[in-house]
Amino acid sequence: MNIDNILSIVDTKISSLNCDDYSLLLGKEHEDLIRFSNNSIDVFDNIENISISIYLGKDKKRAGGVLYNLDENSILKYIDSLFQFCNDSPINNDYTNLPTGPFNYSPNRSIDIDEVNNYESIIDHVENSINSGLQSGASRVCGSFTSTKSEIFLKTSTGIESHDDSFTNLLNIRAFTESKSSGHGISCSASINDIDSENAGLIAGDYAKLSINPKLCEPGKYDILFAPTVAADIFQFVGHAASADSIDSGDSFFTDKINLQVSSENLSISDIGNPEGGIYNRIFDDEGIPTQSTNIIENGILKNYLHNMTTANKYGVKSTGNAGIIAPSYWNLEVSSGFLTVEEQLSSIDDGLLITNNWYTRFQNPAAGSYSTVPRDACFIINNGKITTPIHGIRISDEIPRQLSNIDSLSKIRNWISWWEVEIPVLSPSIVVKDVPITRST
Amino acid sequence: MNSLSKYEDVLYSILKKLETFNVEYAEARFHSIKELAAILQNGEPKPTISIEKQGIGIRLIYDGVLVFASTNMFDDSINELIEKTIMKAKSSKKISKSQIKFSPEKSNKKEWSAIEKDNLKNIHVDDMISVLKEVDGYITSFNSDISLPNRTLILDNSVEEKFYVNTDGTHLLSSVPRVSFHSQITANYNGQLSSFSIPAGYAGLGRSGGWEVIKTFDLSNYVPKQLVIASNSIKSKSEKFDEDIDVIVGPDIAGLVAHESCGHPFEADRILGREAAQAGESYLDFDCNGTQIGSKEVYVSDDPTIPGSMGFYLFDDEGVESKKRQLITAGVITDLLHNRETSYKINLHSNAASRSTEFDKEPIIRMSNTFIEPGDYELDELLTDIKNGVYIKNFMEWNIDDRRENQRYVGFEAYKIKNGELDINIKSPVLELTSKKFWSSVDARSKNLNFKAANCGKGIPMQGAPVWTGAPDVRLRNLRVGTRT
Numbered sequence: 039m040n041i042d043n044i045l046s047i048v049d050t051k052i053s054s055l056n057c058d059d060y061s062l063l064l065g066k067e068h069e070d071l072i073r074f075s076n077n078s079i080d081v082f083d084n085i086e087n088i089s090i091s092i093y094l095g096k097d098k099k100r101a102g103g104v105l106y107n108l109d110e111n112s113i114l115k116y117i118d119s120l121f122q123f124c125n126d127s128p129i130n131n132d133y134t135n136l137p138t139g140p141f142n143y144s145p146n147r148s149i150d151i152d153e154v155n156n157y158e159s160i161i162d163h164v165e166n167s168i169n170s171g172l173q174s175g176a177s178r179v180c181g182s183f184t185s186t187k188s189e190i191f192l193k194t195s196t197g198i199e200s201h202d203d204s205f206t207n208l209l210n211i212r213a214f215t216e217s218k219s220s221g222h223g224i225s226c227s228a229s230i231n232d233i234d235s236e237n238a239g240l241i242a243g244d245y246a247k248l249s250i251n252p253k254l255c256e257p258g259k260y261d262i263l264f265a266p267t268v269a270a271d272i273f274q275f276v277g278h279a280a281s282a283d284s285i286d287s288g289d290s291f292f293t294d295k296i297n298l299q300v301s302s303e304n305l306s307i308s309d310i311g312n313p314e315g316g317i318y319n320r321i322f323d324d325e326g327i328p329t330q331s332t333n334i335i336e337n338g339i340l341k342n343y344l345h346n347m348t349t350a351n352k353y354g355v356k357s358t359g360n361a362g363i364i365a366p367s368y369w370n371l372e373v374s375s376g377f378l379t380v381e382e383q384l385s386s387i388d389d390g391l392l393i394t395n396n397w398y399t400r401f402q403n404p405a406a407g408s409y410s411t412v413p414r415d416a417c418f419i420i421n422n423g424k425i426t427t428p429i430h431g432i433r434i435s436d437e438i439p440r441q442l443s444n445i446d447s448l449s450k451i452r453n454w455i456s457w458w459e460v461e462i463p464v465l466s467p468s469i470v471v472k473d474v475p476i477t478r479s480t
Numbered sequence: 481m482n483s484l485s486k487y488e489d490v491l492y493s494i495l496k497k498l499e500t501f502n503v504e505y506a507e508a509r510f511h512s513i514k515e516l517a518a519i520l521q522n523g524e525p526k527p528t529i530s531i532e533k534q535g536i537g538i539r540l541i542y543d544g545v546l547v548f549a550s551t552n553m554f555d556d557s558i559n560e561l562i563e564k565t566i567m568k569a570k571s572s573k574k575i576s577k578s579q580i581k582f583s584p585e586k587s588n589k590k591e592w593s594a595i596e597k598d599n600l601k602n603i604h605v606d607d608m609i610s611v612l613k614e615v616d617g618y619i620t621s622f623n624s625d626i627s628l629p630n631r632t633l634i635l636d637n638s639v640e641e642k643f644y645v646n647t648d649g650t651h652l653l654s655s656v657p658r659v660s661f662h663s664q665i666t667a668n669y670n671g672q673l674s675s676f677s678i679p680a681g682y683a684g685l686g687r688s689g690g691w692e693v694i695k696t697f698d699l700s701n702y703v704p705k706q707l708v709i710a711s712n713s714i715k716s717k718s719e720k721f722d723e724d725i726d727v728i729v730g731p732d733i734a735g736l737v738a739h740e741s742c743g744h745p746f747e748a749d750r751i752l753g754r755e756a757a758q759a760g761e762s763y764l765d766f767d768c769n770g771t772q773i774g775s776k777e778v779y780v781s782d783d784p785t786i787p788g789s790m791g792f793y794l795f796d797d798e799g800v801e802s803k804k805r806q807l808i809t810a811g812v813i814t815d816l817l818h819n820r821e822t823s824y825k826i827n828l829h830s831n832a833a834s835r836s837t838e839f840d841k842e843p844i845i846r847m848s849n850t851f852i853e854p855g856d857y858e859l860d861e862l863l864t865d866i867k868n869g870v871y872i873k874n875f876m877e878w879n880i881d882d883r884r885e886n887q888r889y890v891g892f893e894a895y896k897i898k899n900g901e902l903d904i905n906i907k908s909p910v911l912e913l914t915s916k917k918f919w920s921s922v923d924a925r926s927k928n929l930n931f932k933a934a935n936c937g938k939g940i941p942m943q944g945a946p947v948w949t950g951a952p953d954v955r956l957r958n959l960r961v962g963t964r965t
Contacts, residue, residue: 039555070568073940075753078577084549084565085840086557087535093527101605103530106552107512116532123516123528126605130525157568165575180756182940212757217883286521288630288666289675364519364526397760402877402890402908402964405666405673410888412881414760431886433879433912435964458758458940479886479914480960 039108041066041088041191047110048090049193051117057124059095059136061194061363063324064088068187070157072164075180077172079164091324092117093363094124098133102363134351139198141328147312148204148228148319156230160185163235167211167223170239175247176213176221179239184208185230198326206317207233210457212415213242218252218430221245222267222395222415226317226454226463245394245416252430255419259473261390261446262434263383263420268396270455270464271411273373275399275438276307277462279407280334280342282349283365291407291439295340301442303338306374311359316370317454318463325361329369332358335442344368371464376448383447383470385423391476392418392425396434397459407438410477433477446470484510484643484653490536490554491645497559498540499647501566505582506540507646509797511839515638516600518608522630523616528605535839538562542569544579546821548842582820583830585800587649592794594656595787596690600637603691608635611694618703619665624711630666630675635659637691642797650799656792658946659693660686660933663703667714674714678706679932680874680892681732686933686946688792696788709893716905719870719896724958726866727911728859728897730873731930733889734852734951739934741915742780743850745884746807746815747833747938748822750845759938760882763915764813766826774811774919777855781806782817784832784848790933790946791848793835798843800832807850811919819845837943844939851950855925862924862955869897870909870961877964888912890964910962918956926953 045064052060071083090113093102101124105116164183171179186206193199205228214220222245223238264272284290292300311329312319320329325347333341345353346361360366384392399411411434419427449468456463487510498506512534519526535552538561549565551558612633619631637659644652662684666675679685685702687693729737745762749755752766764771783804784793795801798820805815816822819834822845836843863871872891880887889911896903913921931950938945 071940072572072575073754073757074575075756076578079545079572079575080580080754081546081548081842082568082572083842084547084561084568086549086551086553086561087840088552089533100525100527101530102527104533105531106533106535108552109554116530120530123530123605127518127528128525128606128609130527132524157571161571161575168575178753180753182757184940210757214756217761286630287632287664288673289664293673364529397882398879400877400879401675403674403676405675408877408964410877410879410890412879412886414882431881433886433888458942461942475965477888477910477912477962479888479912480917 044090044108045191045193047113048092048117051114055121057094057096057195059195061093061136061192061325063091064191066189070160070185072160072183074164074168076178077168092120094120095133096124098129099124099127100130100133101127132348132352134348136194136196136325137327137347137357138196139194139326141198141326143200143321143328144312146202146204146319146321147314148316159230163209163233166235167209167239170236171211171213171243174240174243175215176243177215179211179213181209181211192322192326194326200322202321204319208456209233209235209238211238211242213246215246215250219246219249220415221249224267224455224457226456228317249416249428252428254478255429255432255476257477259475261387261470261472262474263387263390263392264469264471265394266453266466266468267455268393269469270460270466271396271399272438272441273307273371273464273466274460274462276334277309277368277371280344281366282343282345282353285343289404291405292340293405298340299338300340300439301335301338302445304376304448305335305442305445306333306337307335308333308372309344309360309368309370310372311369313370313372316463317456318370320369323359323361324363327357327359327361329359368462373452373464373466374448375450375452375467378447378449380449380451380468383449383468384420384425386447386470387420388422390420392420409438410435431478435475435477441471441474444472446472484641487643491643494538494558494562495645495647497562501542504541505647507644509537509839510643511535511537511836512641513638513838515636517634517636518605518612520609520612520616520633525609533838537836537839539842541580541582542566543573545569545572545576546580550840552839580821581824583824583828585648585820585830588795588799588801589651590795591653593654594688594792596657598691600639600657600690603637611635611699615699615703619707622707626667626669626711626714628665628667632664634662644797644799646799648799652795652799656688657690658686658688658790659691660684661697667710669714676710676876676892678703681876683732684933686790687788688790689788712905713893716907718908718963719906720963721961724960726869727956727959727961728862728871729954729956731928731951731953732874732932733872734954735932735949736878737918738780738850738852738951739847739949740880740887741884741918742807743782743847746817747845748816748818752822755938758940763883763885768813771813772811773813773916774808775922776810777922777924778808778811778919779853780808781853782847782850786849789849789948791948793848796832796834797836798830798834800830802832805831817845817847835945837945841939841941841943844943846938846945847936847947849931849948849950851929851931852925852952852954854927854929854952857924857926859926859928859953862926862953863897863902864900866897867899870906871895871897871902872909872911885914887915908964910964911959912962913959921956921959922954923957924955928952
């Protein structure tokens, strides 16, 4: 069954139910994925699927869901069930109608149709990254390359009908010299031609070589230069905390902080649906509102939460184009750049650390932002502005609000970061944060 | 499972088509998950969620290259997908430096399922909402000097069905229903906000089975009791310990240690480096069997055959019959978690740890229900000879490095132990220690084996697998306990 047929069946069926609101979002995705380790391919994945997300609202009751079973009878049966679920649901006092369209949407800035799904290019990139990592001194290289083409079609009961395409290419590479000496490199782009596999392998390999024979580091407070990968992990929780749903659920450190200072003045963070050079662009949200650029933090001041129609109505503001029917969430975070080169940032630290990657961030109290995370791959002591001894076995134990307020500098250069630990893309600089508590195992 | 039989033709036609390309091995898995979730946030319902995800995952070995493909379009496009996949396998040979082979395993033909007494198909949204409203009532009526302004409650029913065939002649149909409960609550105490979950540690109450499972959660007793405990924990003060002390960790923490410091590092694919770029590696070598890594009191198992468990399965997603795996016996490594690829490398049979969470994800080595075996003592007996120590019953914050060596657990419900008895609540004691230190410090276990539901993350794309983590109370001698500042 082709997409037009599926849309027609769904639309005809839903129209017959006399819902107050409905939307259908058909998604079509093709993904090529290569996983590799020990300098050799482990597996490649060739994934194709079509899904239909449906939302129904009637008499202030709501139901939504996703269906992958696309024969006509299954579609009709599913919609009947969903309608029954909607009728069986309690009334929601915050019920808000879907927005009335049509809207004008800007063209997606990430489109590059001719380059997608070029499997030979993916293989070349994997080979380049492995060779580059080995040539720079690593003994083994591992990683993954994911190339995804997504198409979505949206239709609502309120006159919105549009479609969008996006393209994502993600190379994640890790190079090892010893079991505890490794480096990490990534390259992310909508266009496969803009993936710099050689440089990602080079960075991973160089760091792996510099990390040979790491030492233990004394616990204490350090000024730390966080590479963009680590900074992006911190900033993604700013995006999460800015969602109105996080405020409602109580697990945000931004509760009651609008128009208050929440970070150092040199920090601004925006959510952008359709950024130039972005890697996960959307021109409309799941309710059909055009995506936009929304200032979350502007020169240290918290300016906005992120909303869908329901939370916007509840908070008495306009939707920021961040639906999710269930909850608003960010699309892409763009963090302001600073005025220093990374070398100048290093020079600004007399006695501190450089941390190039991290993982496993978990919160003791999300409302306070108290958390810890585990640095991995290359970490170094900085003495008098110079990288010196490689270290391992440390943990950052801090509060995100304190870190945001203690950002000393941001680099001029920013990188798009999206990998296993930072799923939604963040355009992030390197940052220097003062007095970060470091612990280690006993 | 009769509803699955209609996919038989398409599954076998896939195998037949693949055999024309002279593949060394092939499997096809129809995989369906139907899920219904009710969410109540601050007393208001979120949209009821109904997800029906299904499709076919295909895996094959072609000229030593392992390939996975998937689709949810059951038409001629499957043949096109197979042809493209074979072409890509040929191209991939360029970056393949080792031949992938699977261990030989006997073929199995079976239909199996988890026991479902009250069929989830008969459960309506209002049944689920009424459970959540009851829980919401316990929270809003909670009488304390802390207020609870925010709460999100989730009840989830799902049924996972699979129809698996492979070129070894294996033919398996299965069905596993599950029910789970999760919550996130925020407390306000003297203007300070504290988020916590019930159960603590972002865990869940969950079992495989039908709607009868909801009664086993005993929410009418469990939730009010946990609210009192949370209130006491939030109001408690931290305690500084200058010397090493004895520690008892409750089943929630000890169970997570079993998962993080034994289950994950015992995954053979991780040891061999296949997960290195994402989920990481292991502190173990591949030939570690027989190595002493803990005290003689350490017994850790992973058992997918436990009836009613979240990680229940009788055959894995490579068609191998499951069994209990004794990973550590008296402190000695006695088994790893294997699939057919890793077991081939040591000339063994797979112990059936290969699972995929959805049709569009490759099967990889996963834990099922990983737990520290119970001991012979009551909790009171473990406490008896501790003059100055802590009992850390559960946690919120935890993490571990990607070799599974350095871990940290920050207590939520925790007590000082004084002269063999539980004393005052203490706030956020920190255990930050190596896996080796933990396992070598164990000197006694209680009889009280207890499980929690968890969602275990691994792989790329990320696969969140339903598991249980479990343990009794475990006593550890002479540890440094820190404080979260």
